[in-house]
Amino acid sequence: MTKLTWLSHGGWMIETGNHRVLLDPFLTENPAALISAEQLPDIDHILISHGHFDHVADAATIANQHDATIVAIYEIAEWFTNTQHVQSTIGMNIGGQLDLPFGSVKMTPALHSSQLPDGSYGGEPAGFLVTIDRSRIYFACDTALFSDMKLYAENVDIAVLPIGDLFTMGIDDSVAATKLIGAKKVLPAHYGTWPPIAQDASQWADRIRGETTAEPVVLQVGESINL
Numbered sequence: 001m002t003k004l005t006w007l008s009h010g011g012w013m014i015e016t017g018n019h020r021v022l023l024d025p026f027l028t029e030n031p032a033a034l035i036s037a038e039q040l041p042d043i044d045h046i047l048i049s050h051g052h053f054d055h056v057a058d059a060a061t062i063a064n065q066h067d068a069t070i071v072a073i074y075e076i077a078e079w080f081t082n083t084q085h086v087q088s089t090i091g092m093n094i095g096g097q098l099d100l101p102f103g104s105v106k107m108t109p110a111l112h113s114s115q116l117p118d119g120s121y122g123g124e125p126a127g128f129l130v131t132i133d134r135s136r137i138y139f140a141c142d143t144a145l146f147s148d149m150k151l152y153a154e155n156v157d158i159a160v161l162p163i164g165d166l167f168t169m170g171i172d173d174s175v176a177a178t179k180l181i182g183a184k185k186v187l188p189a190h191y192g193t194w195p196p197i198a199q200d201a202s203q204w205a206d207r208i209r210g211e212t213t214a215e216p217v218v219l220q221v222g223e224s225i226n227l
Helices: 059-066 072-081 149-153 171-181 201-211
Strands: 002-009 011-016 021-022 045-047 069-073 090-092 098-101 105-108 125-132 135-137 158-162 183-191 224-226
Touching: 011 059, 011 125, 045 059, 059 069, 059 072, 069 072, 069 158, 072 090, 105 149, 125 149, 135 149, 149 171, 149 201, 171 183, 183 201
Parallel strands: 021 045, 045 069, 069 090, 135 158, 158 183
Antiparallel strands: 002 011, 002 224, 011 021, 098 105, 105 125, 125 135
């Protein structure tokens, strides 16, 4: 069984078999998080979508504590190697696919920006299509709505879409994205951490139910869904 847990903001943990994978860990200085980086169980891989502080803040600490491998666009992987002394990184690029011990990861486009905490260039922002035992999870990550989502994520089992607005798509565009890709289930992310991205997730869920064929799943921080 594969379990997907919302860690708050854009952070997720995937547990499958003997593997635990993080996406965009931002815990220690995150006002919405319930745990710190030091409280995590063993982690073997960390997926990083882009370079902003609220997506990379704890990644090096976790990677070094757990001997985990960071998977990111090439420039970010190099930054973790050269400036954060992470021993195991894999750099990839948009459209590339990688087989890992827990499944496959395809790096998808995202419309956003990417700068690392020290001002370094963070390459292109990305999302991820993760395939585990034939189940496909699309993490759109920080992005605006764009039509090519359909090419990468059509009919996925689960889509994780941002709804916070201001820095990413909001509720209206998230509903449009759900229609576009035809996901079976859709989960909201990147909202509620601070007042500028506060959203009513129940209102979002009502719109998903009323305007799309997808099943909305609103998790509280720390809650999980089984695939």
